[in-house]
Amino acid sequence: MRVVLDHITKRFADVTAVSDFSATLNDGELVCLLGPSGCGKSTLLNMLSGILPVSDGKIFFDDEDVTMLPPEQRGIGLVFQNYALYPHMTVLGNICFPLETQHVPKEERLARANEIAKLVHVDMLMNRRPAELSGGQQQRVAIARALVKNPRLLLLDEPLSNLDARLRLEMREEIRRIQQRTGVTTIFVTHDQEEAMSISDHIVLMKLGVLQQNDLPQNLYNEPANQFVADFLGNPPINNLPGTVSGGAFITEEGDGVVKMPLFEGIADGRKVNLSVRSESFVLDPDGPLACEVTRVYQMGKEEMAYFKLGECDFRAYIDADEGLKVGNRVRLNLKKRGVFVFDRETGERIK
Amino acid sequence: MERKFSKFLIYLVLILGAIIMLLPFFWMFTSAFKTTQEINRFPPDMFPSHISLNNFQRAFAMAPFAKYFVNSVIVMVCSVGLTTFTSILAAFAFSRLRFPGRNAIFSSLVALMMIPFEMLIITNYTTIVDLGLWDTLPALILPFTSSIFYTYILRNFFDSVSDSLYWSARIDGSSNWRYLWKVMVPMARPSLTTIILLNALASWNSFMWPMYVISSDANRTLPWGLQVFTTEAGSYPELLMAASTVVVVPVIILFLFARKYIVRGVARGGLKG
Ligand SMILES: Nc1ncnc2c1ncn2[C@@H]1O[C@H](COP(=O)(O)OP(=O)(O)O)[C@@H](O)[C@H]1O
Ligand SMILES: [Mg+2]
Numbered sequence: 001m002r003v004v005l006d007h008i009t010k011r012f013a014d015v016t017a018v019s020d021f022s023a024t025l026n027d028g029e030l031v032c033l034l035g036p037s038g039c040g041k042s043t044l045l046n047m048l049s050g051i052l053p054v055s056d057g058k059i060f061f062d063d064e065d066v067t068m069l070p071p072e073q074r075g076i077g078l079v080f081q082n083y084a085l086y087p088h089m090t091v092l093g094n095i096c097f098p099l100e101t102q103h104v105p106k107e108e109r110l111a112r113a114n115e116i117a118k119l120v121h122v123d124m125l126m127n128r129r130p131a132e133l134s135g136g137q138q139q140r141v142a143i144a145r146a147l148v149k150n151p152r153l154l155l156l157d158e159p160l161s162n163l164d165a166r167l168r169l170e171m172r173e174e175i176r177r178i179q180q181r182t183g184v185t186t187i188f189v190t191h192d193q194e195e196a197m198s199i200s201d202h203i204v205l206m207k208l209g210v211l212q213q214n215d216l217p218q219n220l221y222n223e224p225a226n227q228f229v230a231d232f233l234g235n236p237p238i239n240n241l242p243g244t245v246s247g248g249a250f251i252t253e254e255g256d257g258v259v260k261m262p263l264f265e266g267i268a269d270g271r272k273v274n275l276s277v278r279s280e281s282f283v284l285d286p287d288g289p290l291a292c293e294v295t296r297v298y299q300m301g302k303e304e305m306a307y308f309k310l311g312e313c314d315f316r317a318y319i320d321a322d323e324g325l326k327v328g329n330r331v332r333l334n335l336k337k338r339g340v341f342v343f344d345r346e347t348g349e350r351i352k
Numbered sequence: 353m354e355r356k357f358s359k360f361l362i363y364l365v366l367i368l369g370a371i372i373m374l375l376p377f378f379w380m381f382t383s384a385f386k387t388t389q390e391i392n393r394f395p396p397d398m399f400p401s402h403i404s405l406n407n408f409q410r411a412f413a414m415a416p417f418a419k420y421f422v423n424s425v426i427v428m429v430c431s432v433g434l435t436t437f438t439s440i441l442a443a444f445a446f447s448r449l450r451f452p453g454r455n456a457i458f459s460s461l462v463a464l465m466m467i468p469f470e471m472l473i474i475t476n477y478t479t480i481v482d483l484g485l486w487d488t489l490p491a492l493i494l495p496f497t498s499s500i501f502y503t504y505i506l507r508n509f510f511d512s513v514s515d516s517l518y519w520s521a522r523i524d525g526s527s528n529w530r531y532l533w534k535v536m537v538p539m540a541r542p543s544l545t546t547i548i549l550l551n552a553l554a555s556w557n558s559f560m561w562p563m564y565v566i567s568s569d570a571n572r573t574l575p576w577g578l579q580v581f582t583t584e585a586g587s588y589p590e591l592l593m594a595a596s597t598v599v600v601v602p603v604i605i606l607f608l609f610a611r612k613y614i615v616r617g618v619a620r621g622g623l624k625g
Contacts, residue, residue: 051519072525084516088538097534101525149524 001062001152001185002027003048008057010043010209017043018209021057025202030179030186032196032203036232040209041189045155048187049078061152072101074153077146077184081158083138085130091117091141092126098149112148120144120178136167143175147182154179154186160195172199193233197221205229222338227348230276230341236305239315241275242345250275250342252290254311259289259335263342267351271344278339279305282317288334294325308333380600383593384408391590407594414584414591417598419570420577427492427573428555434497435551436544442498443506444532448518458507461500473564480565491565492573496555502547509543510536545613549606556603574599 003025010018017040025031033041046052048059050071058067066074085094095113104112117123120140130138139159146154159175160168176199179186190196196203197217205212205220205228212232213225224230230238243252245267250259252275259275267273295314296307303318306325317333319325342351383391384407385400411417445451446458476495485491513536521531537544562576572580578595 049519049523051522071519071523074523076523078520078523080516080520082514082516084514084520086517086521086535086539088535088541097521097526098524101530145520145524 002060003153003185003187004058004060005044005048006058006060008044008047008059009055010040010047010052011055016209018047021206021209021211023204023211023214025185025187025204028183028185029201030176030188030199032200033187033189033206034193034196034203034232035191035206035212037191039206041191041206042157043209044206045078045157045187045189048153049076049155050074075151076153076155077149077151078155079139079142079146079157079159081161083130083142083162085138085141085145087130090127090129091122091133094130094141095144095148098145102149113144116144116148119181120147120174135163136171139163139171140174143178147178147184151184154184156186156188158189158191160190160192168195175199194235197233205232207232224341224350226350227274227276227343230343234278236279236316238341239277239279239317241277241310241313241315243273243275245269245271245273252310252313254313257290257310261335261340263340267342271351272346273351274343274345276341276343277315277317277335279316280318281336281339282319282333283336284319284323284331285334286332288332290333290335292331292333294327294329294331297325297327377600377604380593380596383590384597385594386590388588388590391593407590408598410588411581411591411595411598415577415581415595416569417574417577417595420572420574421598423489423571424556424573426489427558428552430493431496431555432548432551434493435499435502436548438498439502439506439547440532440537440544442503443510444528444536446503447507447510448528462504465500465504470560473561476561477564486565487567487571489571492558492562495561496558499551502551505547506540506543509540513539542613545610549610549613552606553603 005021005023005025008018008021009016021044033044035041043052047054050066050069050073054067058065060066061074086097089097092110092113095117096109099109099112114123114126117126120143122137122140122144125133125137125141130141133141139162143156143159156175160171163171172195175186175188188196188200197220200217202214203217203220204214207228213220213229215223215225220229221233224233227240231240241252241257242254243250243257245251245264246269248260248265248267250261250264250273251257252259290310292308292310294306295309298305299321300318302321304321304323304325306317306319308315308317308331325331343349344351382399385403386397386407387400390397390400446454472495480486480491480494483494485494517535518531521535526534557575558573559575559579562573563579566572566576569577569580578592578599581595582592
């Protein structure tokens, strides 16, 4: 099912949690709603599920306007961060609950519950209560309960954040597998960029209730729309060198580097910008424009993670281990074409 | 050494307290089996010389205790059932439903808890008389069909249940009504058990109100029937003790079984989280 958010706004008494948010999510995809804590992800999800009314705007499921529809009529499945299993019911009881409210006959109920339990691998736990399950198992049961009524849309609100690191990796593969098996359109909320990058078809990145970019994961990384997107994605984080543009070249504020790249042609003189460079986009070059000092070196197999100092500005770069960098070396660096961006320092807007 | 000594002191005080508490019950029990001569003897004997149910038979012959017992049970079942039902609904409304003045109404209800029941007796009495219910069993039930205190305890429990459970149920197609009875009530079982037990005890032991609104023998409950019996059996304390034993024993058994629920439920309902 295609989901269309049309200029959605949500105002609480003292904050606007989501403002003028428009996006289209494709049928059958797993979309990550990504952003730092408190940016309005849950609020947006709750408007999709009908728990919260919108202040403004419209929501469409395919061509149906569901903005005013109560939650039970939207045909969605929802998994909360705390799983929200009914503690007094067994796993079977939990999974059957949505079918009971729909008055599905008992035999069919059991058949469907068993089938979905097999899919999420909890079929051997049917008679346990939630308190007798591990976090990962509770998670699976919650997903089974959300899926058993064949929802048009599956919503997951930070489903992995209560799990320990190893289980988190495992469950994210699981969610991907289950989503692909069922083909259900899924929205997955997370504040973890790595999680988002690894499982989603599309990522919707937001900040303070405002959409930043809605794109393929690799596009978010390779073509960030603004400074925030560039900063939010990538580990280690992107390096930002402040400077100004003058005569089609970038003059670093720290040190006295002058970077000439076609990138800077056509930018007005005196504009304050950040030159933002991914760690893998530096190369050693005796004629390079950035003269810096090596402050730390970490071995990482074939590559080294080197810390450089350029004036007052620190940055990190992956350098081929064969170069044999030592702390205290003075070297010159040049930039590759990929992974190099210019952002306006005031507005954060990308300058191409 | 010091710790052992303070422990010893604590237990000594507890044991003394227990003896003081239990002594009247012990006296009631043993006296219920004594003969008239034994009970009037001074200094008194600790135990009867032989066990006989004679006193019980005589006491039962003097007053319709079976009738009192049935009345007590009817009143208890009806008022506990109704109170529990209304408290559940009210607690759910105050905890979950949004309506204007919700908090103001709840606060004023809680404030009303300060008014002792004795102060309401006159108004309740006139109401019962006006309704033409004086000297009937409904007069014993009607004023006890709701409880602010139990509503308060339940609401605290309901408030402690995560919102996400409610929304999960709603998204799964549950109405408020279904959510209340299928999810909330089963989850609140410990609190409910407490409430029901406390309420049952209060109803079973209720004395003052029945005394005002019941006069005929056929409509008396056990405590009130027993009271009348004290004057009729005034010169036979051993019969009184036998009758009292019959009234008290069910309560003691109930309490022993339910002790842990009562303490646990009150502690849980009072705290949040
Ligand atoms: N019911 C509410 N009333 C008032 N403010 C709220 C409410 N729910 C969320 N907010 C505010 O809206 C913003 C977004 O919250 P949320 O959607 O929970 O963020 P996220 O899920 O991305 O961490 C936050 O500033 C939060 O304080
Ligand atoms: Mg959230």
